[in-house]
Amino acid sequence: MTWLVERGIGEDRALLVENGRALAARVRWPGELRPGQTVAATLVQRSAGASRGMAMTAAGQAILVDRIPKGASEGAEVHVAVTRAAMAERGRLKRAQGRWSDGPGEAPAPDTFDTASPVRRFPAGLWEDIWSAAWDREVAFAGGALLFAVTPGMTVIDIDGDLPPRELALAAVPAVTSSLRLFELGGSIGIDFPTLQAKADRAAVDAALAATLMDWPHERTAMNGFGFVQIVARSTGPSLLHRLTHHRTAAAARMLLRRAEGLEGAGAIELTAHSAVLGALEPGWLADLAHRTGREVRLQADHALAFEASHAQIVPR
Structure with missing residues (x-):
C-alpha cells in the first residue's frame, strides 16, 4: 500500500493505493486551518x-x-x-x-500530505470514480446501492436494493466500510440497514462490520431491531462528501482545473462550464493553470451545463 499525492490547483489530493485500487482518499484545500497547527x-x-x-x-x-x-x-x-x-x-x-x-509551539507533525509520494497524476480513473460517487452521494454494489445524506446531526447511509434483507445487508457491508475511508468520513454516522427480524441475522451483520472496520478507529452500536447502526469516529475537518455537498461550485471548479491539467496536445485550453462554476475560478488558479501547462486559458459559459459536466478541451490558438 502506498499513499500518493497530487498537488492540484486549489486543492491537494491523496490516495492510498494497493494493486491499482484506491483504499482511502483525503483532500485539503489551501488556506484552511489545519488541525495540529x-x-x-x-x-x-x-x-x-x-x-x-x-x-x-x-x-x-x-x-x-x-x-x-x-x-x-x-x-x-x-x-x-x-x-x-x-x-x-x-x-x-x-x-x-x-x-x-502558551506560545507558538512546534510545527504540526507531518501528515499524509507531507509524507505521501508526489505524482503528477493518479492512476487513470481512481480519483474520478471517487469524486463522482461523492458528488452523486451514491455508491453502487452488487445487488444494491448506498445513498448518502449529509445532515447537521450526522451523515446517514441508506441501503437500497432488491436482495432479501439479510443478503442485502451483508452485501452492503464492504461498500459501507470502503466508503467511510474513501470519503474520509468522521463524526456521527448512521447506517440504515434493512430491518432484520432474527437476532442471529443482526449479529452476522455486526460481526461483518467489526471485521472490516478492525483497523479504523471508531465506536459503534450494535444493530437495533430496525436495522440501524451508529458509528462515531474522530472528525478533524470536512470530508470529501461534505465538501461536494456544501461547496458544489467550488468543488466543480477544482475538478474542471484538474481535467484541464491533464490535457495533451498543442493549442489553447478552453474551459466550458456553467457561469457559477466559472465564477468560482480564482484568478490565481487560472494563472497557475496557464503557467503549469504553458497554454493560453479561455473561458466559455454554458448555462445549460450541469456543474459536474464542466469540461476542458484543446482549441486552436
Missing part, C-alpha cells in the same frame, strides 16, 4: 469567567477556543492550537475549534 489570533469574545471564547486570525478565520486562562481578556493577542477545521453545514458554518496555547 498553532496560529496567532486575537481574542475577540469571552464571557466573564468562562473558559471558552472566540478568537480571530489576521486572515479573518474565527476559532472557538477552549481552556482560556482566567486572566485573558478580549483584545489580547493569543496563540491557538487548532483541533478541528471549520466545516459547513446546511444553513450554517461550524467554526474551527482549538485550545489555548
Whole structure:
C-alpha cells in the first residue's frame, strides 16, 4: 500500500493505493486551518469567567477556543492550537475549534500530505470514480446501492436494493466500510440497514462490520431491531462528501482545473462550464493553470451545463 499525492490547483489530493485500487482518499484545500497547527489570533469574545471564547486570525478565520486562562481578556493577542477545521453545514458554518496555547509551539507533525509520494497524476480513473460517487452521494454494489445524506446531526447511509434483507445487508457491508475511508468520513454516522427480524441475522451483520472496520478507529452500536447502526469516529475537518455537498461550485471548479491539467496536445485550453462554476475560478488558479501547462486559458459559459459536466478541451490558438 502506498499513499500518493497530487498537488492540484486549489486543492491537494491523496490516495492510498494497493494493486491499482484506491483504499482511502483525503483532500485539503489551501488556506484552511489545519488541525495540529498553532496560529496567532486575537481574542475577540469571552464571557466573564468562562473558559471558552472566540478568537480571530489576521486572515479573518474565527476559532472557538477552549481552556482560556482566567486572566485573558478580549483584545489580547493569543496563540491557538487548532483541533478541528471549520466545516459547513446546511444553513450554517461550524467554526474551527482549538485550545489555548502558551506560545507558538512546534510545527504540526507531518501528515499524509507531507509524507505521501508526489505524482503528477493518479492512476487513470481512481480519483474520478471517487469524486463522482461523492458528488452523486451514491455508491453502487452488487445487488444494491448506498445513498448518502449529509445532515447537521450526522451523515446517514441508506441501503437500497432488491436482495432479501439479510443478503442485502451483508452485501452492503464492504461498500459501507470502503466508503467511510474513501470519503474520509468522521463524526456521527448512521447506517440504515434493512430491518432484520432474527437476532442471529443482526449479529452476522455486526460481526461483518467489526471485521472490516478492525483497523479504523471508531465506536459503534450494535444493530437495533430496525436495522440501524451508529458509528462515531474522530472528525478533524470536512470530508470529501461534505465538501461536494456544501461547496458544489467550488468543488466543480477544482475538478474542471484538474481535467484541464491533464490535457495533451498543442493549442489553447478552453474551459466550458456553467457561469457559477466559472465564477468560482480564482484568478490565481487560472494563472497557475496557464503557467503549469504553458497554454493560453479561455473561458466559455454554458448555462445549460450541469456543474459536474464542466469540461476542458484543446482549441486552436
